[in-house]
Amino acid sequence: MKRVSTFAILKSLLNPLPKKSLPKIALFALLLMATACEGRVAASGITLVTPLPPDGVVVTASPIAVAELVNGKLSGSTPYTLQFTQMYAGRSVRYGLTLSDYLKALDGQSVTMEGYMAPPLKSDLKFFVLTEVPMSLCPFCSSNADWPDNIIAVYMNSASVPPTVHPVKITGRLEIGSKVDDATGFVSMIRVYADKLEVLG
Amino acid sequence: MQLSKRFRILPVLAVVIAVLFTALPAHTTFAADAPPVLILPIDQANFLPGQKFDFQIEVWAAALPSDFSIKINGKNAADVLGSQPTSSNWQFDASKTSNNAATYTFRKGMTGMVTSQATTWRQVSIKDPGSYKIDVTAGGATTSATWTIRDVGTGKAKNVIFFLGDGMTDAVRTAARVVSRGFNAGGKYNDRLYMESKDMTALGLISTNGYDSIITDSANSMSAYMTGQKGTVNAMGVYANTSDDNNDDPRVQTFAELAKEQGKTVGTCVTSRVTDATPAATWAHTRRRGDEDIIIDQALKMGYDVILGGGSIFFQPKTVAGSERKDNEDTFKAFESAGYTVVTSATDLKALDTGKIDKLVGVFSASHMNVWIDRHLYPANVQKNGPDQPDLLDECKAAINILSKNSKGFFLMVEGSDIDKQEHSMSWERAVADTIEFDNVVGYAQTWAKANGNNTLIAVAADHGHAFDVYGTVDIALFDKIGKDMVAAQAAPTAASTAAAGTAAATAAGTASASVTRVFPPFDTRLNAIGEYQNASFPDYKPDPTTHFPASWEIKYPLAVAWGDHPPYTDDFRIDKAPLDPGVVPPGGLVQPNTKRDADGVFFNGNLPGTDTQAVHTLQDVPVNAMGPGAECFSGYLDNTDVFFCLANALGLDPRTGTSLNGGTAAPTAPATKSASIPLAVLALVIGGLVTRRKFVK
Numbered sequence: 001m002k003r004v005s006t007f008a009i010l011k012s013l014l015n016p017l018p019k020k021s022l023p024k025i026a027l028f029a030l031l032l033m034a035t036a037c038e039g040r041v042a043a044s045g046i047t048l049v050t051p052l053p054p055d056g057v058v059v060t061a062s063p064i065a066v067a068e069l070v071n072g073k074l075s076g077s078t079p080y081t082l083q084f085t086q087m088y089a090g091r092s093v094r095y096g097l098t099l100s101d102y103l104k105a106l107d108g109q110s111v112t113m114e115g116y117m118a119p120p121l122k123s124d125l126k127f128f129v130l131t132e133v134p135m136s137l138c139p140f141c142s143s144n145a146d147w148p149d150n151i152i153a154v155y156m157n158s159a160s161v162p163p164t165v166h167p168v169k170i171t172g173r174l175e176i177g178s179k180v181d182d183a184t185g186f187v188s189m190i191r192v193y194a195d196k197l198e199v200l201g
Numbered sequence: 202m203q204l205s206k207r208f209r210i211l212p213v214l215a216v217v218i219a220v221l222f223t224a225l226p227a228h229t230t231f232a233a234d235a236p237p238v239l240i241l242p243i244d245q246a247n248f249l250p251g252q253k254f255d256f257q258i259e260v261w262a263a264a265l266p267s268d269f270s271i272k273i274n275g276k277n278a279a280d281v282l283g284s285q286p287t288s289s290n291w292q293f294d295a296s297k298t299s300n301n302a303a304t305y306t307f308r309k310g311m312t313g314m315v316t317s318q319a320t321t322w323r324q325v326s327i328k329d330p331g332s333y334k335i336d337v338t339a340g341g342a343t344t345s346a347t348w349t350i351r352d353v354g355t356g357k358a359k360n361v362i363f364f365l366g367d368g369m370t371d372a373v374r375t376a377a378r379v380v381s382r383g384f385n386a387g388g389k390y391n392d393r394l395y396m397e398s399k400d401m402t403a404l405g406l407i408s409t410n411g412y413d414s415i416i417t418d419s420a421n422s423m424s425a426y427m428t429g430q431k432g433t434v435n436a437m438g439v440y441a442n443t444s445d446d447n448n449d450d451p452r453v454q455t456f457a458e459l460a461k462e463q464g465k466t467v468g469t470c471v472t473s474r475v476t477d478a479t480p481a482a483t484w485a486h487t488r489r490r491g492d493e494d495i496i497i498d499q500a501l502k503m504g505y506d507v508i509l510g511g512g513s514i515f516f517q518p519k520t521v522a523g524s525e526r527k528d529n530e531d532t533f534k535a536f537e538s539a540g541y542t543v544v545t546s547a548t549d550l551k552a553l554d555t556g557k558i559d560k561l562v563g564v565f566s567a568s569h570m571n572v573w574i575d576r577h578l579y580p581a582n583v584q585k586n587g588p589d590q591p592d593l594l595d596e597c598k599a600a601i602n603i604l605s606k607n608s609k610g611f612f613l614m615v616e617g618s619d620i621d622k623q624e625h626s627m628s629w630e631r632a633v634a635d636t637i638e639f640d641n642v643v644g645y646a647q648t649w650a651k652a653n654g655n656n657t658l659i660a661v662a663a664d665h666g667h668a669f670d671v672y673g674t675v676d677i678a679l680f681d682k683i684g685k686d687m688v689a690a691q692a693a694p695t696a697a698s699t700a701a702a703g704t705a706a707a708t709a710a711g712t713a714s715a716s717v718t719r720v721f722p723p724f725d726t727r728l729n730a731i732g733e734y735q736n737a738s739f740p741d742y743k744p745d746p747t748t749h750f751p752a753s754w755e756i757k758y759p760l761a762v763a764w765g766d767h768p769p770y771t772d773d774f775r776i777d778k779a780p781l782d783p784g785v786v787p788p789g790g791l792v793q794p795n796t797k798r799d800a801d802g803v804f805f806n807g808n809l810p811g812t813d814t815q816a817v818h819t820l821q822d823v824p825v826n827a828m829g830p831g832a833e834c835f836s837g838y839l840d841n842t843d844v845f846f847c848l849a850n851a852l853g854l855d856p857r858t859g860t861s862l863n864g865g866t867a868a869p870t871a872p873a874t875k876s877a878s879i880p881l882a883v884l885a886l887v888i889g890g891l892v893t894r895r896k897f898v899k
Binding site (some may be wrong): 088091092093094095096097101149178189 | 419513516517520543545565567585
């Protein structure tokens with residue numbers, strides 16, 4: 001039987017949707033792969049965004065984010081805690097997702113984040129996607145592909161890590177900017193080069 | 202009298218020659234080492250006189266043979282077309298079918314890299330109706346194609362409104378009629394859909410395939426309606442050549458481009474991304490429908506007047522998270538700089554003074570707009586995509602208000618885009634609700650046309666089939682009760698239920714043949730709640746008499762819907778509260794049901810390849826209705842390419858009298874052809890409607 005590559009399967013997944021560039025397909029592919037993995041912890045559900053103000057108006061950052069930026073400067077010491085809800089200041093049809101001031105200030109800084117590892121779960125991982133919710137509730141399971149505002153790419157600096165379904169906490173240097181991963185073609189806007197990973201719970 | 206021995210050979214020769222002629226294919230005579238030749242546009246192509254197209258000959262050889270010639274009706278093509286071609290070459294991988302399918306059948310069996318020598322004329326046209334035979338000689342063999350230049354129509358329509366219900370088969374229309382109009386006591390429908398009203402004097406059936414397969418997609422099917430040319434899956438406004446470049450394929454002028462040359466305004470109002478195949482096919486030229494950033498750039502270049510729908514991800518520079526553009530262009534800004542008004546919310550759309558606007562771009566969501574059911578019944582589903590999306594009627598009212606200000610008339614394309622998308626996702630309620638919404642716009646257009654001169658051709662069609670149909674109704678209460686009993690029986694099996702299970706297993710084993718043991722999944726007894734024939738009582742969706750939408754989709758006896766082609770999926774026969782794909786593909790595996798959707802529903806195994814997570818298009822012909830000047834052209838059986846000529850004939854459109862667009866349709870490598878410049882054209886129009894006549898060299 002002819003061996004069909006995973007990429008080929010996932011590319012065909014998007015039929016009859018218009019074809020997208022391969023890196024974007026890889027992005028969607030990684031997250032879609034997660035949906036059928038058994039044994040994920042079923043969390044309470046996707047938190048749906050409350051109605052936004054009229055288009056073009058950018059929502060100000062949440063109170064937690066403001067507290068971390070005092071007079072435009074980072075307060076406290078490294079590593080800075082970053083939550084998924086603090087990453088984006090707002091979303092509009094015309095301007096898309098806008099990065100929060102807090103996130104922009106963290107570019108190049110040491111941060112710590114909590115989340116879940118998205119499959120594929122190979123035996124050792126040097127790269128994975130960290131998600132806000134366990135991937136059994138993948139946002140891409142809607143037929144409209146929304147940009148994922150609750151994921152981040154994580155590259156392990158040192159030894160690779162065994163995969164886990166438990167929540168994890170990573171610490172490392174944050175980098176903002178569009179980058180294509182050579183090995184997988186994955187396109188990430190925001191990455192953490194992590195040197196520490198703790199399994200929680 | 203006996204023939205001399207010499208002449209006895211003649212009858213034998215005659216027989217041999219006759220056998221050879223009948224054995225050869227109709228159009229091609231091959232010599233031993235003649236290279237394959239591809240002629241684009243293909244054999245059997247039809248055009249309007251003066252309709253511009255690119256003419257490209259491919260010769261698959263390391264070099265053009267010395268005897269290479271291209272003739273049209275026996276004369277050199279360059280003389281007939283009045284210009285010299287350009288030459289180019291490329292290499293293509295003959296075993297790769299993704300770019301060009303099995304279209305060019307003499308490519309079958311070829312492997313490895315092939316060099317193609319291309320001879321290309323850009324933006325030529327033929328001005329005299331008639332039959333034109335193209336003969337290409339190469340390496341001692343001649344390959345031929347025949348084109349027909351049709352006569353210009355004599356219609357007197359001023360405007361054309363073309364309604365495209367994507368995937369809107371007759372089965373979908375019928376279900377929409379059940380849900381939105383209901384039945385009276387005599388079993389007759391209370392009313393018909395607007396697209397079925399007595400105003401629509403013509404009814405026909407359209408066959409939808411392209412020239413590469415029996416099953417089409419929305420790109421080449423809409424392209425057939427908009428250019429009069431058959432195409433290949435994923436391509437629009439072009440004939441697909443063998444090069445990997447998606448932008449160099451030979452182009453053919455679209456109906457919207459021709460309408461603009463006649464001074465008409467053109468617009469589209471849809472609920473998909475505005476760069477999706479159906480709206481794109483009204484203006485775009487590309488081998489690849491997925492190049493949506495290039496597609497919207499083409500609309501701007503052409504000066505398409507009104508564009509309304511979704512898809513801001515193809516307008517945002519690539520630095521914006523989620524953008525699908527590959528460059529740093531802010532396309533919204535580019536449209537504004539060109540004089541367009543840009544809006545991105547329903548509030549802003551409704552606040553517009555359409556009397557003061559001539560060019561409008563409205564993009565109301567990041568990707569495809571959400572469907573009527575999610576926008577109105579489950580608004581939490583739409584927030585991330587677009588928190589303030591208009592209805593299709595809001596869009597099209599604005600479009601008609603703006604476009605109809607033009608004294609020379611307009612062309613508007615209205616699409617019920619998401620009917621098809623929800624058929625793919627197998628959410629029938631969403632597909633039918635969008636059909637009702639689409640039909641309401643038909644009703645508005647009919648009223649508008651009758652109140653505004655009665656000189657508008659309105660045509661309502663679909664682009665291709667789907668396998669949706671209704672086979673009864675579901676007794677939801679009974680369905681749930683059987684389900685509860687099933688669960689209870691599994692939890693606490695009684696002697697009877699264990700015996701029943703044993704019998705079922707024994708029966709399964711007993712039906713196995715001596716050599717093969719085949720075990721089938723057990724029958725899901727909840728299916729006994731499906732009412733068929735006399736048990737399929739009329740469902741009462743309680744439609745609103747004005748809006749025609751049901752008060753609720755969750756009724757006691759909803760329609761029982763089946764899908765002729767589908768992935769493995771589960772179904773609880775109720776409306777889904779969020780749009781979800783029926784199947785999912787696990788890593789390295791094959792498709793299985795999406796357990797986030799109807800997790801406890803009845804299981805149906807799939808009948809599609811293991812990589813498909815959604816339903817696919819089907820073969821059936823689709824209906825078309827029409828009213829207004831030129832409507833009669835749509836009666837009877839049509840090939841999809843005939844639709845273009847019906848639209849053009851209704852307007853009496855003669856491309857030879859148009860003023861050519863300012864290079865808006867040229868392919869990137871096109872050499873400039875002689876044409877009247879736009880300022881001259883404007884001046885000519887201003888001085889009492891004089892039209893600049895182009896010189897065509899015969």
